[in-house]
Amino acid sequence: MKIIISMLMLISLQMCSQVKQSQNKEVMENSATKNNPYYSRTDRTKLNVPNSEWRKILSPDLYAIAREADTERPFTGKYNDFDELGDYYCAVCGNHLFRSDAKFSSTCGWPSFFEADKEGTAYKRDSSHGMERIEVVCKRCDSHLGHVFNDGPPPTGTRYCMNSVSLEFVGDSEKK
Numbered sequence: 191m192k193i194i195i196s197m198l199m200l201i202s203l204q205m206c207s208q209v210k211q212s213q214n215k216e217v218m219e220n221s222a223t224k225n226n227p228y229y230s231r232t233d234r235t236k237l238n239v240p241n242s243e244w245r246k247i248l249s250p251d252l253y254a255i256a257r258e259a260d261t262e263r264p265f266t267g268k269y270n271d272f273d274e275l276g277d278y279y280c281a282v283c284g285n286h287l288f289r290s291d292a293k294f295s296s297t298c299g300w301p302s303f304f305e306a307d308k309e310g311t312a313y314k315r316d317s318s319h320g321m322e323r324i325e326v327v328c329k330r331c332d333s334h335l336g337h338v339f340n341d342g343p344p345p346t347g348t349r350y351c352m353n354s355v356s357l358e359f360v361g362d363s364e365k366k
């Protein structure tokens with residue numbers, strides 16, 4: 191009898207910890223938008239928010255890539271091997287960046303697009319790491335998104351090589 195009671199107690203303890211874990215996951219997934227007063231998918235007004243403020247709002251991964259131009263490891267990003275229909279927004283501020291029909295299967299290890307929303311993206315010269323590259327940033331919040339190259343497919347010949355972490359996908363089916 192004692193064994194049965196202790197086994198039941200163990201099972202209920204495990205269930206409690208599982209519930210807690212799933213609640214935490216939900217909070218983490220929504221934290222970018224819930225606790226971010228600058229986030230908007232409709233307002234395109236330029237933001238001028240210092241990094242000291244972004245550091246309080248963004249997850250450490252997003253802060254490192256978006257605000258310190260870090261790069262996610264190739265073939266690890268959630269949108270690298272992903273082809274659903276919808277739109278890609280800035281994970282920092284919600285600005286519209288790409289449409290899924292401009293995404294193509296690239297072998298480089300990062301989500302790639304042949305065309306960007308011109309109202310959503312801007313460019314900067316990047317001479318870091320001994321290379322001459324063109325950095326792509328969000329036009330609204332100035333966050334680092336990735337780089338752009340001229341070896342993309344038709345019709346543009348352009349390849350926007352992006353970090354999944356900097357992007358937030360919203361599927362067409364979610365917008366109804």
Ligand code: FE
Pocket residue numbers: 280281282283284285328329330331332333
């Ligand atoms: Fe942004």
